[in-house]
Amino acid sequence: MPRVVVDVMLKPEILDPQGQAVANALPRLGVTDVSSVRIGRRIEIEFTGQPDLDRAREIADKLLANPVIEDFSIRVTEAGDAEESHP
Amino acid sequence: MTARIGVVTFPGSLDDRDAARAARIAGAEVVPLWHDDPDLHGVDGVVLPGGFSYGDYLRCGAIARFAPVMETIAAGARDGLPVLGICNGFQILCEAHLLPGALTRNQHLHFRNRDQVLRIESAGTAWTNAFQPGQEILIPVKNGEGCYVADGRTLDELEATGRVVARYLGGNPNGSLRDIAGISNEAGNVVGLMPHPEHAVEALTGPSLDGLGFFTSILKHLAGAPA
Numbered sequence: 001m002p003r004v005v006v007d008v009m010l011k012p013e014i015l016d017p018q019g020q021a022v023a024n025a026l027p028r029l030g031v032t033d034v035s036s037v038r039i040g041r042r043i044e045i046e047f048t049g050q051p052d053l054d055r056a057r058e059i060a061d062k063l064l065a066n067p068v069i070e071d072f073s074i075r076v077t078e079a080g081d082a083e084e085s086h087p
Numbered sequence: 088m089t090a091r092i093g094v095v096t097f098p099g100s101l102d103d104r105d106a107a108r109a110a111r112i113a114g115a116e117v118v119p120l121w122h123d124d125p126d127l128h129g130v131d132g133v134v135l136p137g138g139f140s141y142g143d144y145l146r147c148g149a150i151a152r153f154a155p156v157m158e159t160i161a162a163g164a165r166d167g168l169p170v171l172g173i174c175n176g177f178q179i180l181c182e183a184h185l186l187p188g189a190l191t192r193n194q195h196l197h198f199r200n201r202d203q204v205l206r207i208e209s210a211g212t213a214w215t216n217a218f219q220p221g222q223e224i225l226i227p228v229k230n231g232e233g234c235y236v237a238d239g240r241t242l243d244e245l246e247a248t249g250r251v252v253a254r255y256l257g258g259n260p261n262g263s264l265r266d267i268a269g270i271s272n273e274a275g276n277v278v279g280l281m282p283h284p285e286h287a288v289e290a291l292t293g294p295s296l297d298g299l300g301f302f303t304s305i306l307k308h309l310a311g312a313p314a
Contacts, residue, residue, distance in 0.1 A: 013238075014191065014236060015191075015194065015234075015236075015262075017192055017193070017194050017195070017196050017262075018192060018196065021196055063145070063149060063150075063153070064145070066146055066149065066182065066189055068181070068187075068188060068189045068236075068237070069189045069191060069236060
């Protein structure tokens with residue numbers, strides 16, 4: 001069944017303390033060549049019928065992302081051809 | 088006539104009882120409001136209390152924003168209904184776009200729970216007119232996602248128009264930009280505050296009685312004092 005995948009990320013200018021905490025832990029793994037980690041959220045949506053990108057965009061814009069602090073991108077998996085970004 | 092103050096309970100609200108108690112101590116008639124009931128039962132003002140509405144899933148306040156009661160409150164707020172959002176209530180007001188900006192994870196990632204000194208920056212709102220501008224007060228702060236952020240232009244506008252209502256003094260507990268603890272909308276009827284005035288209304292349990300000022304303010308405002 002095709003799904004719509006919504007990726008939500010904090011805008012680049014918004015501080016991501018979780019990402020920083022992860023980045024700061026990496027040296028304990030012996031990793032020293034990572035300069036930045038940013039953490040986002042991936043949401044998968046299944047429609048009862050065909051994936052509806054417009055409806056998914058509305059869901060993402062109104063609920064899944066807060067446009068004040070976050071950007072989102074939408075794509076359909078298993079369809080492979082539809083992908084778009086909303087910076 | 089006694090002012091009727093509605094206190095909303097969402098699934099996951101924690102501080103609705105304390106907010107109701109604070110309003111009652113200030114002299115209001117308290118009307119419990121339920122998240123699933125769009126009827127405001129004729130209240131003159133509304134408090135959105137602290138807690139973890141709808142489990143704070145997705146983002147704090149993101150789901151509460153779509154509660155039936157919030158649609159009526161949002162419409163009322165645009166028409167001048169006084170609304171005070173405390174902590175989770177502040178997050179809901181930002182998610183509902185009744186206030187600008189957003190509340191994000193505390194910069195140091197720790198939940199912060201302590202008594203906090205604030206400076207009242209604006210005594211011109213419906214919820215702060217009982218204070219003097221510049222007055223320092225002590226009330227509890229307790230949040231994990233209380234870091235106020237907004238773009239530089241919004242922050243400048245808030246400052247220029249006197250809409251920063253309160254600022255943290257003596258250490259910023261969560262990394263909020265420009266030490267902002269509370270803001271108001273343009274008209275001054277909607278106020279969001281991260282710290283908890285409802286926990287500072289009685290000597291037995293609070294660090295001070297300073298929180299009472301927010302609740303006496305709204306009564307003064309409703310009695311006709313210039314906001």
